[in-house]
Every structure is written in C-alpha cells, then in structure tokens.
Amino acid sequence: MSKTVTIDPVTRIEGHAKITIMMNDDGTVDEARLHITQFRGFERICEGRPFYEMPSLMARICGICPVSHLVASAKACDALLAVAVPETGARLRRIMNLAQIVQSHSLSFFHLSAPDLLLGMDASPASRNIMALVSSHPQAAKDGIALRRFGQHIIELLGGKRIHPAWIVPGGVSAPLTQEHRDEILATIPEAMEAVQRTLAWFKPSLKKFREEIGVFANFPTLLMGLVTPSGDLEHYDGRLRFAKPDGTPRMEDVAPERFNEFIGEAVEDWTYLKFPYFLQDGYPDGIYRVGPLARLNMVGRCGTPLADAELEEYRQLSVEERMSSFHYHWARLIEVLYGIERIKEIVSDPDILDTHVRAHAEPNRSEGIGVSEAPRGTLMHHYKIDENGLITWSNLIIATGHNNLAMNKGITQAAKHYISGFDIPEPLLNRVEAVIRTYDPCLSCSTHAFGQMPIRMQMVDSKGMVVKEVSRQ
Amino acid sequence: MKRTLLVGCGSPLREDDALGPALVELAATKGLSGLTTKVVHQLTPELAIDIAASERVIFADASMHREMLVDRIKPDAGASAESHLYTPGALLALADTLYNAQPEAWIIAIPGHSFELRQGLSVVGTCALQQAAVALGNLLAAD
C-alpha cells in the first residue's frame, strides 16, 4: 500500500528572483536591485521568419498567458497588413482577451489576496495559505476556482484545447463562433457573475480590518499608463494610450498606441536582462510609471458596464492617497473580473457575433507594425519591422513586468532602507520584499524563463562590491 | 475501467519536461473508454473540478530523480500552494474539501535527463517514456 511520497515529482525549471542590496560604508542602504538573470532572446528567434508566423511564435513566450501575446502580436501584424479587422473578428478577439484577464485575475486574487484577507495578515504563514482557506472558507475558494474555470473554458471554446491556441491570426481570427459555443458561453455567465458578486460582497467589508496594512502598502506616487477608449473609459483590446498623473488625471492628451516610442524610452542596466522603460519627458529614472489593473482603474473615467461602474464608484470613495496603495490591486482585479464577465455577456448576446466574416486578407502594406493591448498585468507592446518580402528584420517587445521594472526596484529599495540598519538582513525584510514584488504579480516566465514559484536569493554588497551577507529562501 | 483522469504536466519546449504530456499523448491514441486526458503546463486549481468528477486520477510528470516512481498519493492539505504552482496532493485536497470527492490517486514520476530549451525528448527520456507507458498500462489494467 501507499507510502508517503517524499520527492517532489513536479519538477519545474526555476529561476531565482535575485536581489542585491548595495550598502554605504556607514551601514545604510544605497540601493536595492531586482535582477532578472535569465535571457530568452525571443526577439532574435523571430529574425528572418515570415511575419505571419509571429502570433503563434509569440504565444510560446508563455504557457500561462499565451492569449495576451497572441492578441498583441496579431495586432502588430494587422498593422503590417494595414487592414481593418472585420468587426466580428475584432469582437471575438476581445472576448478571448477578456476571458484571459478574468482567469488570470481570479487565480491571482484567489492566491494572493484571499488568504491574507480572510485568514488575517497576522496568521502564521503556515496557516495563512490556500489550503487553510479552503477548509475555513470553502465557498470563497469554490468561487475563485469557478471564475478561473469560466475564463479558461471560453478560451478553449474559441481556440481549442491547446496550450497555445493559434486561433487569433493576422487580419482577424481563423474561425467564427458557432451558435453552439455561443450558447455554451452564455450558459456559464450567470454562475460566474454570482461568484464574482459573492466575492466582492465579502471582500469590501473586510477591507476595514486592513487600514494599517493599506497604509504600510502605500506606495510612492508614479505616473500611470494604459489603454483607454476614445472617451477615456476602461479598455483592454484597442483604443488610445493614456499617461496619467498619480491621481489619475491625464498627464497629456491620449495618443495613438502606435506612437508609444515617442513617449517611452528603454534604459538598459548591465546587471539585469530586463530593460527599464521610462516616460521620456521625465527622463531616466525619474520617468517611472506603472501599469496593470490598479493603474487602469485609477486613470479611466468609467468601466462602461453597469455593475462594474457601480463598483468603480464605490472604489472611488477612497481618497487619492488611499487609491495609490498597492493593496488595492486586489480590489481592482475583482472589478475588472466583473467588468470582463459583463462585457463578454454583452458581446456574445449580439446576434452579429455569429457572423462568419471574421478575417481580412491582404499582403503586407507597411514595413513596420505595432500592436498594443492590455494583458492582465498591464500594457503589452509588440513592435515588428519586416523587409519587402514580409520577413521579420527586427522586433521588440515591452511586457507589463518591464513597464513596472523601475517601480519594482524602487519599492524594494524603499523596503530595504526601512528595514535595514547595519550589515545584516533582518527576517521581515524578505517577507516585505516578496510582498513588494508580488504586488506587481510579475510573470517572470514572460520576461525570462523562470517557472514556478518565487524563490528569493538576497545578497548584501558593501561599497567595494564585496558580498557581506547572503540569504536565500527556496 | 474506472472513470480515470490522466493529467500530464510539463512544457513541450523543455526536452524531458515534456515526459508527462508525452505519456498522455501516447495513452490518448489508444482510445480507451473511460479515460479522460489533460495536458497542462502547470497544475492549476480548476483541475480540482475535473478530479472531483473522476473515480481515479493519475498524474504524470517528469522528475529529476534517477528512478521511476509509481505510487499512490493522498490529499495533502498541508501542501503550500504558492503562486501558480500546485502539487498533486494540494489539488486532491481541493477536490476533497470543496467537492467532497476522494478519487483513487496515483503519481507516475518519470525520470528526465535533460531539460534544455529544445523540442523532443532526450535518449534517456525516451527510454523512460517506454517504461512509463508500461507502468501506466499496468495501472490501468489493475481493476
């Protein structure tokens, strides 16, 4: 009969989040750095390939959120073709993108927020995890799972049961929605809607208990960036690019996303493979900005769907300072989940969604194409150049984790300065640093190839560059 | 045969990490009635719903160990489920607690040899796959 399995058979190739703390001679912190030490080189792999292959090539950057890369890549290819995607094709892509956001946010909320919120921040880590949550709050756990399943199921209905669906193609989508699948999507909506509303119902009152944490989580002010509709509302698939001040008011007039290069520079540091995008007008590193669900909700006018708008209004009761607290990422994700379900329902309820004209065909008409969309974690930019025959000569990707790179490093530095005095690494710092990084929910497998959980290795380095202390956590 | 769910976990772009999915694909071609298969990159919580609907669940995954391991596993409510990564035991615990389902559960840990960025199994991995196929066959035939 059974014996206890002691090995961990789930082998994943992992990467450490490596952090260096640079010390001054007087024992104060100079700077802390998050190193992304793996290099994937996807941009190089694409060179010489026909641009038509890009969406499926790019989808392979990540097994967790291939859909986001599919969308941004296909949009960049649309720009190369210089075609207007048939309306139904665009709406089908929009459904898939929203489904991706719903499932990703649900997992993130379920994992990161729910245990802290329901079991208390003071509970010991051993009892403050998913398993404990599952026993004490089974309904909350079921709702989290149901929401994730909802998004995943729609992605499978549209793109097939593959890890990397190839359904989104340059010019549109490869197959229209069948009536059968439309009905199946519609049938799953009430359950998902109930689940997210139940979650919001316990989540909001629980916030009162976390006044203090919300204060501690309060972050430094930065600019915000993301897509908005032409009228300034929530948008994930298309629209215009907004740069907003910390309080959410536009910093300048919204621009076409294709013009991002005029406003974003990319700095390179020799200690990490992940570049540092910054807002050009403010220079480097002052042009720090953030992307993601919180940035989106803090800078849009409305969501554009009734239930989500009501929630947004409630959220906006918070002061501007409170809204800057990263703690509210959780709330932002829930509102976006609600929005996603409402929007999907709206789109699939329109009979035109079954239209079979879902793809435009053309030869490449431009030598450069830019595709921008909102991934769950923030703005995703794909930028390609092709030769006269349609072969990729150059490509550049800016991913959400990249946009947040400056902010993540600043947050870590802030935490290190707060907790460190003298040449020692105190225990709470590790937790705090992890919390800072987690807030951004960085998908390291996207920026690099680190899989799985987040083991941290932290080094303390003196002014001469010598390692004086090293701690790690698996 | 018992209603069986076979879950293969791993990345097809990392050589032997694809052993789990490879075993599932092999099994899927046999057209066994009562066998549902799933290939995933990582174990994610919604799998608990599928697990709860099965009488038996078998996880196939690559392992870093030399020996192949086929063993019964139990719900592990103490498993930490950090980030996006679940253990089979944690998923069983989810199925147990949330959906009151206790399917018979097995793990087939297939020894992988090389996990580089490459498609296709290594030589050692291929041999291990054959072994695993035999082990899976025995498991499925056991009832």
Added chain:
Amino acid sequence: MPETLTSSEVVTLTINGQEVSARTDETIMEVAEEQGIRIPALCHISGLSDIGACRLCVVEIQGSPKLQPACVTRVSEGMTVSTHTDRLRAHRRTIVEMLFAERNHVCSVCVSNGHCDLQNLAVECGMQEVTLPYLAPKLQVDASHKRFVMDPNRCVMCTRCVRVCDEIEGAHTWDIMGRGVDSRVITDLGKPWGESDTCTSCGKCVQVCPTGALFEKGVSVAEMTKRRQFLPYLKTMREVPK
C-alpha cells in the same frame, strides 16, 4: 535502374508472404499499392516520375544483400519481397531522423503542422525523438515571390517541386544546387523566386511539397493544407495518345 521494357509480361512474385501477379513494367511500389500494402515514401508521389531519392521505400528482396527502393525497382518472376521487417523499420526511422536533424523543423509554429507528410512519416515510422545531433544550418527564407514562400529550413530535398515544374508545368523553374548535405532547391539559376523569368506562378510546386517548405503567403500556423488531386488527372490528360 532497371532497363526500360517495351512490352510487358505477367509474372508472379511474393510480397510479405503473399503471392501476387503483376506486369513486369510495374514497380514494387505500384504492385504493393494495388495489394493495399502501404510502403512509406517521401519523394514518390503518384503522377510524377520516380527517382528513388529519399530511400524510405526501400524493401528487402530475397537474394539481394542490398535494400532496393520500391518506387524504381521493377518486379520480376519469382521475386520475394518484404516491406516491413525490423531491419527496414530501423532503417526508415533513421532516415526520418536524419531528415529532421538536417534542417530546422519546428512543427509547432509551422504552416503545415498537422498536414505534413514528414510529420506523418515520423509517426508512421515510430520516430519518438531525434537522436542525431541537429545540424541547425542557417538558412534564408525566400519570400520574394508575390504569392508563395520558400522556407529551406523545412525542405527535405525530395525534389517533387523540381519534377512537377519540369514534367507537368513544363517551366523547369526549380532545380538543385550543391551536393550532399549542402544541396538546395533553387529557382532559375539561384535568383530570388520573385525575380524568376520562367516561373508561371502556377503553384503546383507548393501543392506537391510534402512539408511547409513551400507555402502560400498569408497562411498561419497549421493552415496550409495541400491539394494534390490535380496531379494524376493532369498526368493522364497529357498522356492521351496523339
């Protein structure tokens, strides 16, 4: 090569232990096909001349130490042929592996994924992996043609394109350059395809290509299905006695 016969007679031979009768102007491949025996092949395609290049269709003939390609070996009286021995299976698997190792075949992002003769052969021959070291040559995609693309990374040098262009279309745009592992299919005298003076843009080469080496511009992953029904028809129509 067998000598060309002007008149044919009927002979009896044995294929896989089964006695069959056939005409002497038939190849082992043709007879096997008539008997419902599938011999793996890549360069062979019905409607084009056979050249015995890929060596996948090799069979064992009793009394001959060498393996013989079924597509260009004529049958003879009393011949005893085996098409699926362990030796042949191992041989074929190695050939398919060599084809994979020689160029850069990445099925998951290929236009022909799921409709590819090479992929099907790998399955048919039980190839689970490539044990040989990849040569990973650096090869340039030729996308200069208005409608078609040639990706040498996926070419298996079966020369179906060369033959269909020469024998059916009569343009002879395609040909072979170089020797051995360095050989490549080229258009005209190595000009980019789009600048070819002889190409009629008929697309037959694309349709007969077994892999995603030749494909239509604008198709995405797994979307390139090839239509080959035209080939035997054209061939027959052209052979109608004058």
